[in-house]
Amino acid sequence: MRLLLILGLLSGHLLFAGCQSLGDKSDDEDRASIDAKAHIALRNLYATTPAARNLAHDARAILVFPGVVKAGFIGGAQYGTGELIKRGRPSGYYNLVAGSYGLQAGIQSFDYVMFFMKDSALRYLDQSHGWEVGVGPSVVVVDAGVAKTLTTTTGRSDVYAFISGQKGLMAGLGVQGSKITKINP
Numbered sequence: 001m002r003l004l005l006i007l008g009l010l011s012g013h014l015l016f017a018g019c020q021s022l023g024d025k026s027d028d029e030d031r032a033s034i035d036a037k038a039h040i041a042l043r044n045l046y047a048t049t050p051a052a053r054n055l056a057h058d059a060r061a062i063l064v065f066p067g068v069v070k071a072g073f074i075g076g077a078q079y080g081t082g083e084l085i086k087r088g089r090p091s092g093y094y095n096l097v098a099g100s101y102g103l104q105a106g107i108q109s110f111d112y113v114m115f116f117m118k119d120s121a122l123r124y125l126d127q128s129h130g131w132e133v134g135v136g137p138s139v140v141v142v143d144a145g146v147a148k149t150l151t152t153t154t155g156r157s158d159v160y161a162f163i164s165g166q167k168g169l170m171a172g173l174g175v176q177g178s179k180i181t182k183i184n185p
Contacts, residue, residue: 030185035090037066038083041111045164051142052162055115060122061086063114065096070170071107076100080112081185093185098178108168114161121158133178
């Protein structure tokens with residue numbers, strides 16, 4: 001059991017070390033790469049989920065994390081870099097970091113897109129120095145069932161989150177905490 005715990009902690013450290021080593025490019029190159037990947041993720045989400053496209057028209061801003069990587073073995077971690085889009089233009093860059101523990105194993109990547117529907121939710125993101133998801137604005141994770149009934153008139157929550165483009169396999173049960181922080185790539 002002790003060996004499994006050590007292996008789980010090591011996998012989390014290796015994941016974070018790998019993510020940090022990606023920062024050797026110029027700022028403009030990083031921003032251009034994030035912009036391109038975010039627009040592809042949005043285009044793919046809109047193609048598969050009409051409710052997301054409808055929400056976009058009324059959203060104050062859209063926070064897009066393309067290619068979030070999640071890995072775990074007992075302990076787990078996920079990391080992604082994304083951009084905030086206001087009025088169709090990049091408005092800021094953010095990272096998403098999460099840790100989890102419990103019965104889990106595997107690795108996967110996915111796109112995580114958050115639609116900010118209220119000015120108060122957007123202000124909270126702008127003014128917080130690291131938003132712990134679950135504290136502050138309410139976030140509704142939209143699955144296939146919710147997406148079928150979600151319209152701009154029924155969409156009354158602060159933030160709607162969509163997960164799409166999943167690749168890989170992650171299985172298990174765990175407790176997770178996520179934090180979103182503004183960055184300057």
